[in-house]
Amino acid sequence: MAVRLPRPHRFDVYIGLTGLLGGLLLWGIGLGVRPAGQPMVLLPGTWPLLVPLVVMAGCEVLRRAAPRTALLTATAALITDTVTEGNLVTVLMYTDVMYAAVLYGTPTSARRIPWITGLLTVAGAIVPFAMWREPEALLIGVATGIVAFAPASTGLIVRNHREAAESARLRAEQTALLAEMDRVQAVTAERARMARELHDMVANHLSAIAIHSTAALSLDEPQTTRQALGVIRENSVAGLAEMRRLIGILRDDSGDTESPTGLSASLGQGGNPVAPTLDGLGALVGTARANGLDVTLDAGHGEALPAPVELAAYRIVQESLTNALKHAGPGRVTVALLRRNGSLDITVTSPCGDRDGPRAPGSGAGLVGMRERAALLDGTFEAGPEDSPEGKIWAVRATLPVGEDGGAS
Incomplete structure (x- = not known):
């Protein structure tokens, strides 16, 4: 099966046509490289030099599409040209084919051709001089260097610069891609953090509002209705205050509103004073009691803890x-x-309900948020039903690492 050569580049076709026309011009005016009377001119006359000229022009057309084939064919044409009166354009086109073979050829060819032409240049200078003992014999090596080694070396230099530029471009693209991935991950993490904050801030108050409003609507007792409306108002005011706090954080002029790092700090990851701490557990439990829960609190955690740990612990208890x-x-x-062994243990237990459904609708995001908060601090979290002497209970257990010096581990 015949081998089909790639389609030549348009610029290479122009080079080949230009070289052919230039060579024909020199042929037309009878200007050759060597006089017809020289002993090495085996094919005298002006017509024989047209064959290597045409072949060399065809090699120029293939200089980029098939550089190896073009170089081998051009070398044979150049050798043929040396036994004719010669054409300067043929020699010039050969230097361009040699340059293109290194620039557009395979990496192996690009490494080998300069070495081969360099050895031929040295041999072309030493061997004739050793044989003839004439200084003019060194010119053979010089001619070989000009025609072969110089364009091959130039092609190698240009190729190395292009490869270095391409490598730099690829590195820049990879750096930009990694930066974009980091930005997307940071934004995603920040959105998840904001979702946890919004859920934990509002869910408690809205759940109490939903439960007590249901009680107020279902019971025709003025006193019960009044108590329920009081609880609804308290939770409405508290929820509104929490929302205003978050809105104030998001509009804080001290940080870039689009910077995930600044927003994280404002949401309590950097110890912002507006973030809730474990000192507020008493008020949180008091609100739960007002909402109808029988709650006991044992907050024997001791000295102050890092702000991220206190925020996570507060939110886990709240949820x-x-x-x-x-x-x-x-x-x-x-x-x-309980603070022990460089960690803070949190346990919240409640009786398992026997009702058909929850007293207020839920989305299931609360357990996910608590688990994420513990994972962000390299802690552990588990929640599920357990057996106890008092019967079936639902237990939430979390362990948050804390450094021995009070810093997060």
Whole structure:
């Protein structure tokens, strides 16, 4: 099966046609490289030099599409040209074919051709001089260097520069891609953090509002309705205050509103003073009691903890109490915090409810948020039903690492 050569480049066709026309011009005016009377001119006359000229022009057309084939064919044409009166354009076109063979050829050819032409240049100078002992014999090596080694070396230099530029471009693209991936990941993480904050801030208050509004609508007792409306108002005001706090954080002029790092710090990851701390657990438990839960609190965690740990612990307790308000049955809800072995242990238990459904609708995002908060601090989290002496309970257990010096581990 015949081998089909690639389609030549348009610029290479122009080079080949230009070289052919230039060579024909020199042939037309009878200008050759060597006089007809020289002994090495085996094919005298002006017509024989047209064959290597035409072949060399064809090699110029293939200089980029098939550089190896073009170089081998051009070398044979140049050798043929040396036994004719010669054409300067044929020699010039050969230097361009040699240059293109290194520039557009395979990496192996690009490495070998300069070495081969360099050895031929040295041999072309030493061997004739050793044989004839004439200084003029060195000119053979010089001619070989000009025709072969110089264009091959130039092609190698240009190729190395192009490859270096391409490598730099690829590195820049990879750097930009990695930067974009980091930005997307940072934005995604920040959106998840904001979702957790919004859920934890509002879910507790809205759950209490939903439960007590249901009670107010279902019971025709003025006193019960009044109590329920009081609880609804308290939770509405508290929820509104939480929302205003978050809106103030998002509009804080001290940080870039589009910077995930600045927003993370504002949401409590950097110890912002507006973020809730474990000192507010008493008020949180008081609100849960006002909403109808029987809650006991054991917050024996000791000295102050890092701000991220305190925020995560507060939110885990808050969400656990919200779930207890929606799902727990009658009975005591216990909240216990204990600092030991460089970590903070959090345990919240509540009686498992026997009702058909929750007292207020939920999305299931609370458990996901608590698990994410623990994972961000390299802690552990688990929640599920357990057996206890008091019966079936729902237990939330989290362990948040804390450094021995009070810093997050």
